[in-house]
Each structure stands twice: as structure tokens, then as C-alpha cells.
Amino acid sequence: MGSAFKYDSRYVARVLILATLYYITSKIGFNLSSVAEQVTVIWPPTGISLAAVLLFGPDIWLGIFLGAVLANLSVHEPVIVALSIGAGNTLEALAGAWLLHRFAGPSPNLAHMRDVLILILCAALLSTTISATIGTTSLCLAGLQPWKHYFPIWFTWWLGDAGGDVIIAPLLLAWYYTPYLSLSRRGMLEAAALALTIVAYTYIISVRPEVSGLAQFYPSAVFPLLIWAAIRFGTRGVTTVNFLFYGIAIGLTVMHLGPLSHMQTGLVLDILQTFTITAGITGLVMSAAIRERAESEETEQESRIRLDVVLDNIVDGLITIDDKGTIRSYNKACTTIFGYTAAEVIGRNVRMLMPEKHATHHNEYISNYLKTGKAKIIGIGRELEGLRKDGTLFPMELSVAEVKMGHGIRYFSGIIRDISERKNIEGNLQEAHLYQQQMIRDLQLKEGQLLRYTQDLKRSNQELDDFAYIASHDLKEPLRGLLTQTSFLLEDYKNKLDVDGLRRLHRLQYLSLRMEKLIGDLLYFSRLGRTDLAVQELDIGEAISEIRLMMDTFLKERNASIVVPQPLPLVVCDKLRIVEVLRNLITNAIKYNDKPERVAEIGFMNTAQAPHGPETNVFYVKDNGIGIDPEFHDAIFRIFKRLENPAVRQEEGTGSGLTFVKKIIERHNGRIWLESASGKGSTFYFTIGKIDT
């Protein structure tokens, strides 16, 4: 499989590179032997191994093992010893990495103190004992070294490995994590200056020790450079400086050059070994400390910026004053509220933001509070007036909190909210409330009126009822008497009266009868308006058939017929009333007719066919009669209105039929109208609407 092969090839490459690196650096290391051929004061491969395991995982052990075994074989050791030492070196790296991971997390980058300390304690000092113990023991067991040298060898071994962990591993890790020199131009120059200084410094001290006279301090001379590197270049700088400085120092020593060349090489190397480790640890700790400090400062800065952003973005104004009333902070919202910018107010007394009455006493307020501890506003909050830059006053809500700093310093922080708008709204609300109350009063008044009207209406309805009763009884009674007396007169005095007297009596009788009819009609009309409809479903077609039967004689006498050209629908209505309507219209159609064959046609049409209106369910009664002049189309519906009509004897009707019809139709939420002209016949249209029950 492609990916597996890829992984394998990369792995193999890493193993081989590591093994090679190990081998080469071990060759350098062996040159630095002081106590035994196989034991060296500084053992870079340990650092390389640790870094490799940390960066590439424990699988890389094979590279370490290979490199170590080969390196040891190259210094004429028996295979068994080489394998043993190789195993020790491998275990050392694995253990160191495991401890670092265990205590410092998955990617210890030595930027933090914690990582540095763990590297020193766990890897450099602790894990290296494995290699030292296994290695020394193997050498002694194999008889390559005498047992009496066990401890010095072990110690040198241990320190050598520790040096590798302290100098080489951090160097590799630091450069691995941040491989790029993302320095500014100035940073570059400074780095170059540092490198140059190292070289010059080393040259002066080591090659021309007589110039400084400080030769014996040479191994410790790295510290100024180390501090410089730590401050300016962090872990990378420190590790690089250490590496370069001691690299050069050790190189010079080995070449029997340098300030200490007069001393025994082995001793110098031992001294250097100690200093290397010390300087390495110091450098790492220092750079981590500086870094952490910088980070915390950065965090502080960041949080201050963030706080400023937050404060500037809150809608409420925020002002901090000290116990003298001097403004210490002033956020953006304040600028909006007061009109002053922060620069205009910071350092000045907060009184400038208050109207005169508060401003003059503000200092007293503060000192009173400081003396008595009695809070008038702190932690309470109240509504006050604020003074804007333009001199206007505005209502604001202020809440103040006290902030106690160290050393007895007190600050007061106030949150200010401009409530003019709210005040406005409150005002408006108040107005609205008043208006509402007024409306309610009006409504109550109207309701009262309505109630009175209703009562009036009820009373007037009652009065109408009473009137109807009065009309029916009290008006009719004397009329009846009149009629009765007239008939008695006619009966009893028939033979004593002359023709003219009799004619007049008959006339009297007729007029009384007519009067009686008119009263009856009026009564009936009023009843039509008042009584409830008895609503039911009515088949208009059937109703016509009934009417035809009822009017049989009437129709026959006049050679008239009722025609229904198409089926008529069912209608919800008051049956008796609608029958009355139909009867009335049919009667009129036949009565006011001069044709030899009188016809009343009753039909029904939908909206599309109906003229003069949007209504559906339009019925019509059409005749071939004498017609009605449009001049009278309205008048015919008026009560007691009769038209002059030669075809009909005047005496016959009271002229209320159509009035009743109209009233009934209106009670059915319908409409009635007509199309007619003199001599052209008439068509009465009417609709029957929905009836509320």
C-alpha cells in the first residue's frame, strides 16, 4: 500500500539519518575522553537521541540503537558490550522522553519553566543514570575497565550524557519548533553582533589570555553572553550561545590551545563539563523565566486592551475617580453622553460633569463618606442631573461602586446612564396613560349614553306597542260605534229618510269602514317591523302553487294566469310573510292590467342575469299590465300611496300593499326594485338575504 510504504520509507530514512548523526557525533565525543576511552565528558548523541524520540516518537529507537552500537564497535569493544551500551543509550533516550511527556505534556518546548525543570530533572539528571549504569557496568564486566574506576567512570558518563541532554537536546528542540529566524533587521544585526562577540570574546580570552588576564575564569565567561541571548533571543539564543561557546572551548582544549592549555587536558575537560551543564541549565531557566515574564506582560497588556475595548463598547458611561474626585478613567460612552473626550477630562475633577448644585458639594460628599462611611449613593444608585460640555443638563442614572486598592488607595467607579429618552418615554407613557383614562371616561360616558339611548329605544318601542294597542282598541272602538250606529240608523230609519239622507248615511258608513281599514293597515305595518320572523325553509315553487289555489277565483274572474318558467329554489325565510309578498305582487300584476289575458310571471335569476345589483337569488314578478311611470317608482312603496288608475276602482285598496312588501323584504335583509314604464308592463325584483336568528 502506498501510504504504508511511504511511512516505512520515511521511517527508514529517519532511522538511518539518526544512526548516522549518532555515529558522527559520538566520534567527536570519543575524542573528548578523559577518564576512559569509552567515556567522554560531553556526549552529544544523548541529546540528539532525546530530541529524536521527543520529536518522532519512540519508534525511532532503532536509529539510536544502531548508531550507538556502531559507535561503540568502532572503539574496539566486544560486540556484546557494544550491544549492551547501545541498549543503555536507547533506554536512556526512551525513558527521558517518556518522563518529559509524562510530566510536561505532549510537546515540551522549553519555553516554560516547568518544561525546563522537567527536562533537567527527569531527562538530564535521572534518565542518564540508566545509560551510565548499564554502560559502566558493561565495561567493567567485560574487563575493559577496572572495577575500581567504576564510580569516576559512571560519574563522567552520567555528566557527559546530562551535558548532551542540556546542551544538544534543547538546541535541537528549540530550532526544530521555531526553525525560522523571523527577526527584524535590527534583530539580525544584534544576532550577528552576538555571534561576533562570542568569536571575538573567545579569541581574546583563549588565544590572547594575557590581554584580559582572566584566563582562569574562561569557562565561566559565557554568562554575560548567555544573559544577552536569553533576554534578546530566548531559548534558541541561549542554546546556540552555549553550544557555540563550549563547542569552541572544548575544541580549543582538545587542540591544546586556549587559555587553559597549560593545564592537563582531562582536567580542563572536566571543568568545562561542569560549566557546560551549569551554564546550560542557567541559560534554559533564564530564558524560560524571561519568556514567561514577557508572556504574562503580554497577557496583561492584552487583557488591558480587551478591557478597554469592552469598556469603550458598553453603552453606559463609566468613570473612575480617586478619593480627591479626580477622573482617572473615562470610557467612550461617556464621550457620547457628556460631549467631552477622555483627554479633556482625565486628571480633572469630576465636578465638571455636574450641575452647580452638586458640583459645589461633591468634595464634601466624598470626604463625608470617607469619614463616616455612610453611603448616600455608593451601592445604591440614584437619578441625577448631568452637565454636558455644551452646558445642557440631562437626566441620568448613576450607580457608584467603591474600589479599594492596596496601600489605602480608594477609587470610585461610576456607571452613568443617560435616561433622557427613558424620561421622554415615561413622559409619553404618562401622557398616553392620561389619554387612555380620558378615553375610558369618554367611553364610559358614551356607554352611559348608549345605555340611555337603548333604554329610550326600549321605551319608545314599548310606547309604539302601547300605541299599537291604543290604536287597535281605543281608536277602533268609537269607530266601531260610529259604524254600528250608522247601520242601526240605516236599519231603523230606512223608511223615514229620503234618498239623499240614505246616500249620505251610506257614504258615512263607507268612510268609517275605510278609516277602519287604514287603522288596521297602520297597525299591521307597525307589527311587521316589530315582530320576530318565523324562519323556515320554503320552497318558493310550492308557495306559488298554494297561492294559485288561494287566488283561484280572483284569477278566473280576470282571465289571469301565474306562470313559472323555471324551477324556483328553496329559501330560508318567514313563510307567511314571503307568501304575502308574492301574493301582493301577483295581485298587483293581475289587478293593474288591461290585457285580455293577464299574466304574472314569477322567476329566479342568478347574479349574471340580474340587473341593478350585485345580489344573488334575485326573484322577479313580471306582468303584462299597465306599467308604472318611472316618476312614481319610489312613491309606490310609500304607505297609503295610490296611483290614479282608470283600470281600477279607487275604492279597492288602501295603498299599503307594496309598503308591506318592502317592509317584509327589508326584514329579510333583501332589496326590492322595479323596472317599468307606462304601458310597458312591470317587473318587480326582490332578493332574500341571510336572516340573523
Place this chain on the structure above:
Amino acid sequence: MSDDAYFRPRPIIVVDDNEDDYEALTRAFKKVGLYCPVTLCTSGQMALDTLKNESTGMPQGKAELPSLILLDLNMPGLDGFQVLKKLKGDDIFKVIPVIIWTTSSNKKDIDLCYRHGANAYMQKPVIFDQLLESVKRFKEYWFETAFLPEQES
């Protein structure tokens, strides 16, 4: 024609304040051959008094009860309803058939009268000929068709 009605005619009491109507009625009675005595009471109170015999001084209940009462509704003083209630609430008088004889054709009036025990309800016709017709039917029904309660004596 019933023998009873002819030979032992008991009076009819007409309670009506309108003398024209009364005159028309009695004239109609004669025309249709109803010859029983007719007592006119022009008010409700007078009708009750007549029935209780106070006007004649005879002991209560001993007077001859009328065969029928024709009662007008609209009268001054005690009106027809009140008289009707009193009559129908009285143990002795409640047997007497009361025929409401009025101008009103109001549904409410009709309903109320029957509710209070009226035995019939007739509307006074306006025209004498119609009145005559009504009275004729009245006579045929009450005196030739129906049985009236017998008075215990």
C-alpha cells in the same frame, strides 16, 4: 234550540264599558233569536258585585248564576284580566264559562286569557253584519252544541 235555554233561561252577563258595543250585541242577540236575559255590567267591579249579589241583597251564592259571561278586556278600573283571574280563582264562579269579547286580536292577550282560564276568545267585529254572523255562531255553539254546567240548588 235547546229546551233548557228556552224555558229556563239563565242570564248572560256582559261586562263591557262600551254601550255602543252592548247595544249592537243585544240587537244581534235579538236578531239571531237569543232571548235569554242579558245583564250589563259596565265595569269589572260591578260584574263581581252582581255575581256576589251584593246589589240585590240576597245571601251570597244563592243568586242565580249566569249561564255565560262575555268579558271585555279593556275597561277602566278592574280590567278584563283582573276580573277573569278573580272569577277563575273563585270556587263557585270558576265553573261559569267566560268568553272574552274584545277588540284586541293581540297574541299576548289571547295567550294570557286562555292561560287564566278563559273558555273562549272572540274578537268584536267592526261591521254589524259580521257581528251578527259572530253572534249567530256563538249562539249555535254555546246554546245548541255545548253543554253548560248545571247549577246545584
